[in-house]
Amino acid sequence: MHVLLETRDLGIQFGGLVALQGLNLRVKSEEILGVIGPNGAGKTTLLNLMTGVYRPTSGHILFKGNLIDRLAPHTIAFLGISRTFQNIRLIPFLSVLENVMLGRALRVKESPLDSILLHSKVKAERARWRDFAERMLDYVGLRNEADKEAISLPYGKQRAVEIARAIATGAELLLLDEPGAGMSKQEKEELMNLIRDLRARMKITIVLIEHDMKIVLNLVDRAVVLNFGVKIAEGPPDTIKSDTKVIEAYLGAGD
Amino acid sequence: MQWPSSLKSNLQWWLLLGWLILPVFLHNWSYSLHVLIMLAVWVLLTQSLNLVLGLAGQLQLGHAANFGIGAYISGLLMVDVGLSFWTTLPIAFLGAALVGTLIGLPSLRVGGDYLGIVTLGFGEITRIFLTNWVSITRGPMGLPGIPAPSVAGFNLSSKVFFFYLVTALALFTWFAMQRINNSKMGLQLLAIRNDEHCAQVLGVNIGAVKLWAFAISAAFAGLGGAFYASYFSFISPDSFLFVDSLAVLCMLIVGGRGNLVGSAFGAFILGVAPELFRFLGDYRMLIFGVLLTVMVIYRPSGIWGLDKRKYNTISIKA
Numbered sequence: 001m002h003v004l005l006e007t008r009d010l011g012i013q014f015g016g017l018v019a020l021q022g023l024n025l026r027v028k029s030e031e032i033l034g035v036i037g038p039n040g041a042g043k044t045t046l047l048n049l050m051t052g053v054y055r056p057t058s059g060h061i062l063f064k065g066n067l068i069d070r071l072a073p074h075t076i077a078f079l080g081i082s083r084t085f086q087n088i089r090l091i092p093f094l095s096v097l098e099n100v101m102l103g104r105a106l107r108v109k110e111s112p113l114d115s116i117l118l119h120s121k122v123k124a125e126r127a128r129w130r131d132f133a134e135r136m137l138d139y140v141g142l143r144n145e146a147d148k149e150a151i152s153l154p155y156g157k158q159r160a161v162e163i164a165r166a167i168a169t170g171a172e173l174l175l176l177d178e179p180g181a182g183m184s185k186q187e188k189e190e191l192m193n194l195i196r197d198l199r200a201r202m203k204i205t206i207v208l209i210e211h212d213m214k215i216v217l218n219l220v221d222r223a224v225v226l227n228f229g230v231k232i233a234e235g236p237p238d239t240i241k242s243d244t245k246v247i248e249a250y251l252g253a254g255d
Numbered sequence: 256m257q258w259p260s261s262l263k264s265n266l267q268w269w270l271l272l273g274w275l276i277l278p279v280f281l282h283n284w285s286y287s288l289h290v291l292i293m294l295a296v297w298v299l300l301t302q303s304l305n306l307v308l309g310l311a312g313q314l315q316l317g318h319a320a321n322f323g324i325g326a327y328i329s330g331l332l333m334v335d336v337g338l339s340f341w342t343t344l345p346i347a348f349l350g351a352a353l354v355g356t357l358i359g360l361p362s363l364r365v366g367g368d369y370l371g372i373v374t375l376g377f378g379e380i381t382r383i384f385l386t387n388w389v390s391i392t393r394g395p396m397g398l399p400g401i402p403a404p405s406v407a408g409f410n411l412s413s414k415v416f417f418f419y420l421v422t423a424l425a426l427f428t429w430f431a432m433q434r435i436n437n438s439k440m441g442l443q444l445l446a447i448r449n450d451e452h453c454a455q456v457l458g459v460n461i462g463a464v465k466l467w468a469f470a471i472s473a474a475f476a477g478l479g480g481a482f483y484a485s486y487f488s489f490i491s492p493d494s495f496l497f498v499d500s501l502a503v504l505c506m507l508i509v510g511g512r513g514n515l516v517g518s519a520f521g522a523f524i525l526g527v528a529p530e531l532f533r534f535l536g537d538y539r540m541l542i543f544g545v546l547l548t549v550m551v552i553y554r555p556s557g558i559w560g561l562d563k564r565k566y567n568t569i570s571i572k573a
Binding site: 051052053072073074076077078082083085089091092093094095097098101102103105106108110112115116118126129130146147148149165166169 | 431434435437438439440441442443445446449450452453455456457458459460461467471513561562564566567569
């Protein structure tokens, strides 16, 4: 398995606060990598670095062998990295289908002049666009909800729409920020099946931030543990579970 | 009440037909026609500002400057160069687009109220620029003697002609904005309006899309400006003030930002009401203030706003 994304000595500082430091990380193609750690460990910061929203103050990020840490977020999205958010961020006033179409928009060729003229080429492009978005909805099992406002759906379905929107961008690497937070047991079950299927059928590599240990232990191939911006452990979930440093980070050191 | 279905589905065409034959039924002809012409100008301005303010959510307080730039480009080219009105239209369109892009540049760095202050400043700079560049614009004396459009040698200075001309321009603007609302750019603008961070990780080049919105919005306002110059045959820097930008903003807020029907409705209410309530004198302004306050408190999305948006109109399945 080759390396899809790699961070080299990655660090970021906000004023005096070191949010992430000296992080070396390899995400292998078609794996599910868990990123865990207590609150404030720098997990979400890491995702913001990978998507180009933050600029690292030290180190580099390579995606498919190319440096991406100086690129704009929309360029990185185009190269094939997408994400979902801890607090679901679907666009209000847009339907379920339109939210997924928005995710696909970056691969759609349509200039403002095209939009006004609406010639046959644009219409054909739009038909393909819509078709693709509908297939994504089919995939997550929400085809019947296409015409509803996205933010009116129940929580679990909103998460599925967000995932459909993220993979509609054509992402090869999907970053999931606590996808299971706030979900019922059954919703979590469905989510885990979806994530497994993303890897198995869509061949998408996944970086998963999660607090729910059941999800982590069930899903991930490897896990990386962060604490105060530093990697303290890395390995298969079973080894991580019994690592003394990890237990200390979560529960505090005993005497 | 049950509407006959044929009437309901064709309502827009009946309204348009009614508008087109309206001049026949007017009392106090010249004055009423003037009100209708100005109403169409307001509609054009709300439709164009809506792109930036309603869809992209960028507080643009200098829309009158775009309008003024279009008016001056067209007016000066007609008076000093002797070009025909029809030739100056596309030039005013492109010139205003260029200036609109400049006004949009700060939106790449600042947002919200701060952008409002910057765009307000741009509007003022434009006015001061027009006032002081006397050698070209004739400064505060203004630009008199702008000719009416001519077709095949006939000078069409009648009000009825101007009425149909402005109707055509406003409809063209409405049509173009409708198409852009239901497009890739429309979706991306709504994403920017609601969540810039989310938009950019989904691959929206927010800087480029915002600048396009500012440029297109300004271009159509420039068309309106060109019409205005020819219609009044006189323009001065005082024709395009901050209060005019503010008036368009109020129309959008009352009518419904982000919705073209609502925007036009706002233009109708705030464009016609001042004429109907002329007998109240300056108390009219008080009523506007109250109306605006009530709207913002009780119905912030406007009478017919984004919440009335139709879903999935972007493409009918092929």
